[in-house]
Amino acid sequence: MHDKSIAELSAGLKAGEYSSVELTRHFLDRIAAHDGQLNSFITVTEAGALAQAEAADARIKAGEAGPLTGIPIAHKDIFCTRGVRTSCASKMLDPFVAPYDATVVTNLAAAGVVMLGKTNMDEFAMGSSNETSFYGPVSNPWDTDRVPGGSSGGSAAAVAARLCVAATGTDTGGSIRQPASYCGITGLKPTYGRVSRYGMIAFASSLDQAGPMTRSAEDAALLLTGMSGFDPKDSTSIERPVEDYAAALGKDLKGLKVGVVKEFFGDGLDGGVAGSVQAAIDALKKLGAEVVEVSLPNSGLSVPAYYVVAPAECSSNLSRMDGVRFGHRCEDSKDLMDLYERSRSEGFGDEVKRRILIGTYALSAGYYDAYYLKAQKIRRLISDDFKRAFEQVDVLVGPAAPDTAFVKGAKSDDPVAMYLSDIYTIAVNLAGLPGMSVPVVPAGGLPVGLQIIGNYFEEGRLLNVAHQLQLATDWHQAAPAGFA
Ligand code: GLN
Secondary structure (H helix, E strand, O other), X not given: OOOOOHHHHHHHHHOOOOOHHHHHHHHHHHHHHHHHHHOOEEEEOHHHHHHHHHHHHHHHHOOOOOOOOOOEEEEEOOEOEOOEEOOOOOHHHOOOEOOOOOXXXXXXXXXXXXXXXXXXXXHHHOOOOOOOXXXXXXXXXXXXXXXXXXXXXXXXXXXXXXXXXXXXXXXXOOOOHHHHHHHOOEXXXXXXOOOOOXXXXXXXXXXXXXXXXXXXXXXXHHHHHHHOOOOOOOOOOOOOOOOOHHHHOOOOOOOOEEEEEHHHHOOOOOHHHHHHHHHHHHHHHHOOOEEXXXXXOOHHHHHHHHHHHHHHHHHHHHHHEOOOOEOOOOOOOOOHHHHHHHHHHHHOOHHHHHHHHHHHHHHOOOOOHHHHHHHHHHHHHHHHHHHHHXXXXXXXXXXXXXXXXXXXXXXXXXXXXXXXXXXOOHHHHHHOOOEEEEEOOOEOOEOOEEEEEEOOOOHHHHHHHHHHHHHHOOHHHOOOOOOO
């Protein structure tokens, strides 16, 4: 059952071949059997899942089921879930039980999904390897000595290992696409504003966006339709009707203009990854796409600009974790300053502290113009690059990450090497565009992702390109040994 697509499972549920309770039990058993090796879940909500599955079965019997009704999924532990611990993988929020659901959670629950639990992640979504979690690192199911990528590494590992049908993730600088690439799954970061951020614990508010992490583009289309939409509770959510993304999957690629981003094939790109990405581009050509080279001349500035903007926003967002309003509180504080200082020192991990320090510095009166304002100007140059590119082509392609999953610990002492994991994804967040990663030919036995970037609100086009590629190839169907 765990190898089937959402559409196949939904058909099986409607035909009465199995119930949602049986399906949910099956995945709960898989989590119990396999997650000891992976650590992809922080919390498993067994009783809640079985109750939701029973309700889904009743809906199916009554003939009121939609395409997601009764499908077991997992949520990244960054989404508030009412009555369930919402930790953001931080000691700071370890005991926090959210009093309300994030809109993504509400929307998917209304569509009838079953929540199996909350997945592990980098602390407050800061990281590219899932090694900064308070609950310990996540292992990559393709090689458990390696990282799954981050920050949505728990979701990526759980989907790849078939411990859930699909999962939600969030992407501020690459946290859906890079782990999707490392774990051999399909991940989509939507246009900024397509999916509500309400109840999604904020890291960098002008960049954060939630999206689906699935095995196929077809599953991603169904999940995206279920999670997106205008939300009056999020002032940056966009008032635009939700598309039926699954209905957009039928077009062939003849005449599709594909731009290969020249700057994404320079120094720093692993040779094996380059070969795999090239094979995928050749496959697109065979399907009728016209491939041309395109330049994004300012993309080299994206990592430095991001590491000013994201820390600046995080230093402000995380100020609420002060031991008074939210978060861990130290014992026996002498006075208010002592309470703040010790609560924050004890509650946050090293990477989060580094970001808060950088961000506070960049926003301080004497440095604001030199850093924050300058980074915002670079951000504009980067969006202008994309604007020009989309005057020439329909989609852009390149690698999602410069390498394959690395061995745990390999980059832990070198934050800059870690930051460069997102060298091809960050520009997309700075511009607010949609982007996805789809599995292509592995390199050295490890998964590789092709990144496909679209113009604003062209999620349907991206999903169709990925779907056509997945109809013609079987790269996305490979399962890691031991988890098939
Ligand atoms: N790896 C990047 C960072 O550490 C991106 C994280 C993300 O997208 N949440 O900030």
